[in-house]
Amino acid sequence: MFQVQFREVEMSALHEERSRREELERKLQEETRLREEIINQQVKLREKQRQQARPLTRYLPIRNKEFDLRQHIESAGHHVEACSHVIVTANSCRGFLHKMGNKFKTWHKRWFVFDRLKRSLTYYGDKTETKQRGGIYFQAIEEVYVDHLRTVKSPNPKLTFCVKTYDRTYFLVAPTPEAMGIWIDVIFTGAEGYQQFL
Known part of the structure; x- marks a missing residue:
C-alpha cells in the first residue's frame, strides 16, 4: 500500500x-x-x-555639356508631355511648388527654376521671374527625398519632398505625384553636395 x-x-x-x-x-x-x-x-x-x-545614388551630378535634361527625365520613365505642371527643356525645369518658409513655417506658392547653365535652383513670386525670392546652388544640394516620415505639417503630406542643403532643408509640395517625381529626379541631376558619401 x-x-x-x-x-x-x-x-x-x-x-x-x-x-x-x-x-x-x-x-x-x-x-x-x-x-x-x-x-x-x-x-x-x-x-x-x-x-x-543616405542620399539616393541613382543620379550622380552630371556636368556633361551635351547632357539633355528632358531626354534624361523621359528615359527615367516620366511622361513630361502629360504633366502640365512642369516645363522641362534640355537645360531647365520650371513650375509652381509650395514652399515652407524658413522663419514662420507658412506655405507659399513659388515659381521654381532649375537651371543647369547657371547651376542653381531658384524661386520667384510668380512666372515673370523678375523678383527672385531665394535659391540654392548645385554645390549646396546634398539630398533630395520624399518626406516619408512626415517631419513637417504639410498641406499635402503625400506630395511633400525635401531638398537638403548643408545649412537648411527646404520642404516643398508638388501639385501632383508625377510632378513630384519629375522634380526629385531633375534636382538630383544637379546635386553636388553629397559627393562626400561616394
Missing part, C-alpha cells in the same frame, strides 16, 4: 513538473515571438530611416 501511494505521489509530481515545463515552454515561445516582432519593426524603421538619411 505504501509503495502504491509513493508511486502516485511520484506520478503526480512528474505530472506537475511536466505541466510547469510546458507552461514555461509556451511562455518562452510567446516571448520569442514578441521579440521577433519588435526586432522586425525596428529593422523596418531603421531601413526607412536609412533610405532617407
Whole structure:
C-alpha cells in the first residue's frame, strides 16, 4: 500500500513538473515571438530611416555639356508631355511648388527654376521671374527625398519632398505625384553636395 501511494505521489509530481515545463515552454515561445516582432519593426524603421538619411545614388551630378535634361527625365520613365505642371527643356525645369518658409513655417506658392547653365535652383513670386525670392546652388544640394516620415505639417503630406542643403532643408509640395517625381529626379541631376558619401 505504501509503495502504491509513493508511486502516485511520484506520478503526480512528474505530472506537475511536466505541466510547469510546458507552461514555461509556451511562455518562452510567446516571448520569442514578441521579440521577433519588435526586432522586425525596428529593422523596418531603421531601413526607412536609412533610405532617407543616405542620399539616393541613382543620379550622380552630371556636368556633361551635351547632357539633355528632358531626354534624361523621359528615359527615367516620366511622361513630361502629360504633366502640365512642369516645363522641362534640355537645360531647365520650371513650375509652381509650395514652399515652407524658413522663419514662420507658412506655405507659399513659388515659381521654381532649375537651371543647369547657371547651376542653381531658384524661386520667384510668380512666372515673370523678375523678383527672385531665394535659391540654392548645385554645390549646396546634398539630398533630395520624399518626406516619408512626415517631419513637417504639410498641406499635402503625400506630395511633400525635401531638398537638403548643408545649412537648411527646404520642404516643398508638388501639385501632383508625377510632378513630384519629375522634380526629385531633375534636382538630383544637379546635386553636388553629397559627393562626400561616394
